[in-house]
Amino acid sequence: MDLTRRQLLWAGGAIGAGVMLTACGGSDEEPTGSASGDSGKPRKGGTLRVGALGRAGAITRDPHGSQANESDYLIISLIYDTLTVPGTKPNTEPRLASDWTASKDLKTWRFTIAKGAKFHDGTPVTAEDVVFSLKRLRATPAGASRLPGIQAKNITADGDDTVVVVSDYANAELPLLVRLTTFVVPKGTKDKDIAKAPGTGPFKLDWFRGGNARLVRNDDWYGGEVHLDAIEVKIFESPQAMASALLANQIDVASNVGAVAARTAKGRKDVQTVRRPNDMAMPIVMRTADGPFADAKVREALRLAVDREAMVTQVLSGYGTVANDVLGTGDPAYDKSLPQRARDLAKAKELLKEAKFDTSKTYELYTTEDISGLAESATLFATQVREAGVKIKVVKQESAVFWDKTWLKGDLYTTYWGTNDSVVFFASKTMVSDSGQNEAGWKDEAFDTAYEKAIGTADATERTALLKELQQIEYDSSGYLLWGMADGIDLAGSKVRGLPTLPGYGRVLLEGAWLAS
């Protein structure tokens, strides 16, 4: 598997309330061990050696830069704090912002800075520091997508401990957005000093070298007790090498190592497998605007032709769950009452006939090998839909070519996303008519209306009802075929306890980890 910036960023940006869904998923065939649970009383002390994927040439020290490496993201997340962090339920929990309130129109949000929050050099964190950091983040080339709808001039301080953020439009999910990369550094930090800027996080930087780092406990952390004395982050270019290192006891945790490594380690009693459900979506995109899949009946037929169980078993080695074509499976508001689509070849053929779909032609399905399982999913899908009479040829493209030529433009291609705990996130990014990354070229007035209503509604119950309506439309006619959800998988040595089980961004929250004696 090759790690890419996109996987990293979006997996990194992801959160995790998703546990909910899969927690009810029934018994797993293997115990996940105690790495993820809170078995016993945490012991203080010890150094945790964590392996994380990354490429030596893609290293960045800038907390507001584009973090392509898991290793960089992990190190930065342990040193610096974001305003909020992922949680289980609700999906957004306080961190540097201890509290937040919204105006009635959901445009003006006020974040209060946690009491006792200090930088590693002892200076208290002020609203000015947060404003500086948010503006710096907004000024990066990707700033507009990291803080969507928020202009730099609308980020202000009110007193010492309140930050006011005004959005261009009503946005009920703003606290969720500031979980992602809102790392806070001291006000006025110069670009050339950014790597040395003190953070406010649970660990302080001892040393950094070529993607490897040693971090020591911040005894003054406002966020609670940290058990470990230190965390050593080791950069790995390949998941195979990382798995070898864990098996040879050279590291204690192989972070986000993937299903292949988990299968390798299955026979080893001294290795714990931590599964983080709802980690990665790899849907197939069918272009709705024009082309052979523009007819909703054709898209429906493909959704009925896929064998979801087989996809999860073969592509994900069973480390995943079947999905139902609606993105945002980890959202507490995810609609579980939608009937689960299952394979129905007869119905699929009928729909294709009704739509006068040309089954004599061979269609091309574009994919990349950016993440493990993606190209395999395309190949298996092509085999499956052949039984419904649709001939598909899989075309693998090199990553850069794929994102340049196929993404957002192709008739049929695979994609992937790591932020799976928000239905609205996908709606706003990829499905609303004017969204910048409308992967399927989908335009649906009813969907747009439902979206605007949902995002502008403060009341949680009312909002959930509106989101249900939105998901029904997406289920019926969007350009996505979401067959399953991949688990995030970490491997850990037998002594490790208290690892996070949240998907996506949740995996970097290591402050609760400890080592049994």
Add this chain to the structure above:
Amino acid sequence: MAGQLTPDTTAPSASPVTPGRRTARTPVRVLARVGTVLLKRAVLLALLLALVFGTVEMLPGDAATATGERGESAADLAARRELLGLDRPVLERFRDWMTGLPTGDLGTSARGEKVTDLLSTAFPNTLLLGGIALLLTALVSLALGCWAALRPAGRLDRAVSGTATAVLALPEFVVAVALVLVLSLWTGWLPAVTLTGADGTPASWDMLVLPALALTIPQAGWNIRIVRAALADEARAPHVETAVLDGLPPHRVLTHHVLPGALPAIAAGLATSTGMLLGGAVVVETIFNYPGIGSVLASAVTDRDSPVIAGVTALSGAVITGVLLLADLVRDTVTGARR
């Protein structure tokens, strides 16, 4: 090795050169030659670097799209492109990069890190690994090659040559994976991967063993064959025949009469190996997680990061040039001494 290179006074000399003239002329000649060769190689390196810039330019996508994020709009991308200077013609970027080269400035990566920072620990690490592998290769191939040469056409000779051919055909990753399985995961004797310490070098010496072996084994296969063939060629020379007829013991004939003449070919073989070792390092470093330039180069290509790719090329080119030059000097010294 150097001790064996003392001029062979017993060797018949076709054009005897008086000692006095030799000491007066050789340094000048050598310097002049080194100078010409260096100049030629520098021009070659500049051409190569131009080729690198041109090739990266022709690859689909550029550093801005490759290092961008999924949410970036066309305007964001344009801004990033300008930030990275990609809006300027490739010739201009190449000229800027080249003018920084003599001052040791290798430019800035697409992610904003100084290229010299990216390479400052990675390159010495690769040199260390490659150096150990080259040394091991030289020792193993000389020892086995000579051993086989002492018993020409014997069972041992055939066995060594056969094994060498087989080993030479093994790709580095097969050797590497086998080594990890056997010497680490099954037996637990050696660490499976290289971890990096605070100073950026491997955390302990035993982490160097497996990667060095993975590089050495295929290269040794190649060099044993060269050593063996060079020795066989030289053994047919008249002065060797004279020595044998004089009744000198075989090992003395080998070390004093055959080996010196075979040295240029052996040195050239080892010099060629340097390039292959650096190339093999890309694969081996990935498998063993070794902190060298292999991984830097691989990710730089993915990122279309011309300054980084060119930086790695320039340094590797300099090293290979240096080694080839050494091999040339060995040849000059040997043939000069015999002329």
